[in-house]
Amino acid sequence: MHEYAVTESILEIVQTEAEKAGGGQVESITVVIGELSTFVDDSIEFYFQALSQGTIAEGATLIFEKVEARAVCCECGMEFKPTNIYYSCPGCHSPVFEVKQGQELYIDNLEIN
Amino acid sequence: MKIEVKKNILASNDSIATANRELLEQNGVTMINLMASPGAGKTSVIIKAIEGAGDELNMAVIEGDIASEVDSLTIEAMDTTALQINTGGACHLTAAMISSALEHLDLAATDLIIIENVGNLVCPAEFDLGETARVMIASTAEGHDKPYKYPLIFKEVDMVLVNKIDLLPYCDFDMDRFRSIVAELNPGVEIIELSCTEGTGTGDWSRWLLKSAAPVSG
Ligand SMILES: Nc1nc2c(ncn2[C@@H]2O[C@H](COP(=O)(O)OP(=O)(O)OP(=O)(O)O)[C@@H](O)[C@H]2O)c(=O)[nH]1
Numbered sequence: 096m097h098e099y100a101v102t103e104s105i106l107e108i109v110q111t112e113a114e115k116a117g118g119g120q121v122e123s124i125t126v127v128i129g130e131l132s133t134f135v136d137d138s139i140e141f142y143f144q145a146l147s148q149g150t151i152a153e154g155a156t157l158i159f160e161k162v163e164a165r166a167v168c169c170e171c172g173m174e175f176k177p178t179n180i181y182y183s184c185p186g187c188h189s190p191v192f193e194v195k196q197g198q199e200l201y202i203d204n205l206e207i208n
Numbered sequence: 209m210k211i212e213v214k215k216n217i218l219a220s221n222d223s224i225a226t227a228n229r230e231l232l233e234q235n236g237v238t239m240i241n242l243m244a245s246p247g248a249g250k251t252s253v254i255i256k257a258i259e260g261a262g263d264e265l266n267m268a269v270i271e272g273d274i275a276s277e278v279d280s281l282t283i284e285a286m287d288t289t290a291l292q293i294n295t296g297g298a299c300h301l302t303a304a305m306i307s308s309a310l311e312h313l314d315l316a317a318t319d320l321i322i323i324e325n326v327g328n329l330v331c332p333a334e335f336d337l338g339e340t341a342r343v344m345i346a347s348t349a350e351g352h353d354k355p356y357k358y359p360l361i362f363k364e365v366d367m368v369l370v371n372k373i374d375l376l377p378y379c380d381f382d383m384d385r386f387r388s389i390v391a392e393l394n395p396g397v398e399i400i401e402l403s404c405t406e407g408t409g410t411g412d413w414s415r416w417l418l419k420s421a422a423p424v425s426g
């Protein structure tokens with residue numbers, strides 16, 4: 096469900112940016128997606144096929160670049176890779192940590208011709 | 209041709225916080241972001257707020273927790289709307305989480321929302337939720353030097369509650385030292401001394417809430 100809104104937002108950004116660059120057909124869109132972001136790329140792909148029809152992004156390839164998760168424990172400062180959302184610090188077992196990377200969701204670049 | 213975009217697909221925390229704040233203003237709702245260490249007395253302070261101001265104000269509570277829902281069950285048992293947000297490991301609430309929670313509340317019929325942020329003095333202070341005021345609780349057993357260790361949160365708040373003053377005889381908490389350190393970091397900030405177990409100071413706390421949430425007239 097959220098992926099629908101995300102895909103709409105992707106198309107909005109792509110249209111604005113492509114027009115700024117003088118228009119043309121969009122060939123590919125590179126989306127950076129953090130490991131911990133809850134968005135499913137297959138599902139974005141699915142909505143993209145439907146929503147891009149008739150736009151300058153129709154037929155464009157979606158490229159997903161994954162970012163590995165990194166977190167720092169708020170108690171002991173240890174850096175680690177949270178593997179799931181209910182993870183706790185491997186050093187001191189504190190469940191309280193700050194995610195440093197892995198929650199990204201942005202458009203990195205477009206290819207147009 | 210390659211175009212560098214580097215644009216977030218979702219809006220940033222600050223812009224969502226601003227949208228939350230506007231939505232609350234339109235509906236005349238006051239929202240308090242309550243922050244403290246684990247066990248300092250956040251839930252107890254909310255219970256005192258409901259007891260002291262629940263007759264005059266339509267209140268709702270948003271409970272931020274890493275995983276459980278014990279605190280929201282406690283609040284619901286007092287016939288007060290409670291929404292639970294589990295942050296799934298993250299040590300603070302974000303404006304987006306609050307935005308989704310607000311969708312579940314009847315804002316037109318609400319005067320005051322209290323958010324119990326995740327128990328932690330570091331990360332919550334960095335995230336604007338769109339609140340009207342920020343309140344933190346320091347409890348006596350944590351020691352009077354807390355403000356030195358967590359200066360940001362002490363600088364950012366509009367009110368400091370010193371809870372568990374009934375324990376003063378048993379710990380080395382120096383109230384004068386504490387007050388002067390806080391005044392140095394955040395000149396003029398209001399401080400209320402409180403004991404949730406004995407009820408000391410809870411009248412001041414409710415009065416402050418009533419004043420903060422009073423409809424702005426004329
Ligand atoms: N002696 C004393 N104990 C208190 C006071 N206020 C709260 N407590 C106790 O402190 C403990 C924690 O209180 P809570 O209100 O659950 O604290 P909290 O900050 O919500 O805790 P978490 O949500 O677990 O982070 C409970 O056992 C309370 O009974 C007080 O004024 N004096």
Ligand SMILES: [Mg+2]
Nearest residue numbers: 250251279324
């Ligand atoms: Mg609590």
Ligand SMILES: [Zn+2]
Nearest residue numbers: 168171184187
């Ligand atoms: Zn740790």
